[in-house]
Amino acid sequence: MSFKGLKPILYGGREVWPLVEGGKGVSATNHASSGAWAAAGGIGTVSAVNADSYDAEGKIVPQVYEQLTRKERHEQLIRFGIDGAVAQVRRAHEISGGQGAININVLWEMGGAQPILEGVLEQTRGLVTGVTCGAGMPYKLSEIAARFGVHYLPIVSSGRAFRALWKRAYHKVPELLGAVVYEDPWLAGGHNGLSNAEDPTKPEDPYPRVKALRDVMRAEGVPDDVPIVMAGGVWFLREWDNWIDNPELGSIAFQFGTRPLLTHESPIPQGWKDMLRTLEPGDVLLHRFSPTGFYSSAVRNPFLRGLEARSERQVPYSKVEAGEHTVKLDVGVKGKNFWVAPKDLERARTWANAGFTEGLRTPDDTIIFVDPAERDWIRQDQADCMGCLSHCGFSSWKDHDDYTTGRLADPRSFCIQKTLQDIAHGGPVDENLAFAGHAAYRFKQDPFYSNNFTPTVKELVDRILTGD
Numbered sequence: 001m002s003f004k005g006l007k008p009i010l011y012g013g014r015e016v017w018p019l020v021e022g023g024k025g026v027s028a029t030n031h032a033s034s035g036a037w038a039a040a041g042g043i044g045t046v047s048a049v050n051a052d053s054y055d056a057e058g059k060i061v062p063q064v065y066e067q068l069t070r071k072e073r074h075e076q077l078i079r080f081g082i083d084g085a086v087a088q089v090r091r092a093h094e095i096s097g098g099q100g101a102i103n104i105n106v107l108w109e110m111g112g113a114q115p116i117l118e119g120v121l122e123q124t125r126g127l128v129t130g131v132t133c134g135a136g137m138p139y140k141l142s143e144i145a146a147r148f149g150v151h152y153l154p155i156v157s158s159g160r161a162f163r164a165l166w167k168r169a170y171h172k173v174p175e176l177l178g179a180v181v182y183e184d185p186w187l188a189g190g191h192n193g194l195s196n197a198e199d200p201t202k203p204e205d206p207y208p209r210v211k212a213l214r215d216v217m218r219a220e221g222v223p224d225d226v227p228i229v230m231a232g233g234v235w236f237l238r239e240w241d242n243w244i245d246n247p248e249l250g251s252i253a254f255q256f257g258t259r260p261l262l263t264h265e266s267p268i269p270q271g272w273k274d275m276l277r278t279l280e281p282g283d284v285l286l287h288r289f290s291p292t293g294f295y296s297s298a299v300r301n302p303f304l305r306g307l308e309a310r311s312e313r314q315v316p317y318s319k320v321e322a323g324e325h326t327v328k329l330d331v332g333v334k335g336k337n338f339w340v341a342p343k344d345l346e347r348a349r350t351w352a353n354a355g356f357t358e359g360l361r362t363p364d365d366t367i368i369f370v371d372p373a374e375r376d377w378i379r380q381d382q383a384d385c386m387g388c389l390s391h392c393g394f395s396s397w398k399d400h401d402d403y404t405t406g407r408l409a410d411p412r413s414f415c416i417q418k419t420l421q422d423i424a425h426g427g428p429v430d431e432n433l434a435f436a437g438h439a440a441y442r443f444k445q446d447p448f449y450s451n452n453f454t455p456t457v458k459e460l461v462d463r464i465l466t467g468d
Helices: 031-039 070-096 115-123 141-148 159-168 207-217 237-243 270-276 302-312 342-353 372-383 414-425 447-452 459-467
Strands: 009-011 015-017 020-021 043-047 103-109 132-134 153-154 180-184 189-193 228-231 251-257 284-287 295-299 314-316 360-361 366-370
Touching: 009 270, 009 360, 020 031, 020 459, 031 043, 031 070, 031 103, 070 115, 103 115, 115 132, 115 141, 115 228, 132 180, 141 153, 153 159, 153 302, 159 360, 180 207, 180 302, 180 366, 207 228, 284 302, 302 314, 302 366, 314 342, 342 366, 360 372, 366 372
Parallel strands: 020 043, 020 251, 043 103, 103 132, 132 153, 153 180, 180 228, 228 251
Antiparallel strands: 009 015, 189 295, 284 295, 314 366, 360 366
8 A cells, every 4th residue: 555545657658656766967876776766666767977887797887088188078978978878778677677667867967968868868769768857958858859759857946947948849749748847946955956036045835836837837738647746855755745636736746866875776885875874954055066057955074064165265356456455465376466355365364374375266256275285186177177067167168169168167166077976986975075855864863764774775665655
């Protein structure tokens, strides 16, 4: 028996539980977790963001970039991306045993998103039921889905965003709209779609926002049996019982991104799994350090605290004496003319005395202060850029036209590809970005995980279906 008579939905021509595994990019979701989720009767999601591929012996192929130019490394990245996602989809499909469904997840803001998505779908015909896609406005998603005969599931954070996508493109391919994923900008892990109209410090109740999304869908003629997938903050279904079978909302499915991290099949390293059990409320931070420019949510570990501290050691400057910038900066900038406010000169001298002797300019006419070792690795990471985003604030890379954003590279950010690859493949949990949803503290509170219990994916899905 399932909680409150939760019923299967029809998706891709078959009955599946309305439970979706959130696709976590760069190897935090792979064939093992998504294949098992589908085998348990749900919708498994293979991440097609820099997924791992394998050699003839089944060992992971390290993604090493030997090319000299960013453009050549970017082309290498696209080849890695296609090979990896194809390998993951094929393996996941095998594990699923024909049960449930397999989706793939891409970020529209990832470098080479379109050629990677097309390359993967070309080689996995008949294996992929749908494509989820967010992080940006993926207008071309419906047209690509139509070409390959798969469903498309846009990820949005408001009814307004869906309306824009529908009016511009999706209304031409209504029959392949598989679901609309509402990703709550205050609760979900990873990149979040907060708009300028929304306050990152003032979370809004998802119910009225999802009702507004359904109202937009109805106004555009989208049938009520096209589900809205609630993503972000979902832990116990019993906490969402007024969403199930609610005529105001229409068909609802639930996405689980954080809970599947702590399963036997989850590919993340043991150190990351252990860390998840230690989190307290407030340990996940909604921040703006990502080189995508989007807000994102991650564990506030020493890596993230280091980025916070780096941005705090920051002063505005001008190239000429103007306004309150009446004194010359005499630390961190060796012989260059930078004018700052007297109070900021004092702060800069204090940081320099503490060892943060190197000043780095940002695109916002400020200077941050770092120690020599940090300066060296920031510069090295910027030089090593492999073009993993369509636009990167950290390196000024852009994946088309003249290959530059035209803005100064921002040393307050970081190389997201490097840190996500490292943590997913066994690198130190404290020294890398660890994405997580804001409910991750519940691992410590939920009796299901007590005595270090780690469920299989099937045990987790069965547990979720009871309401817990």
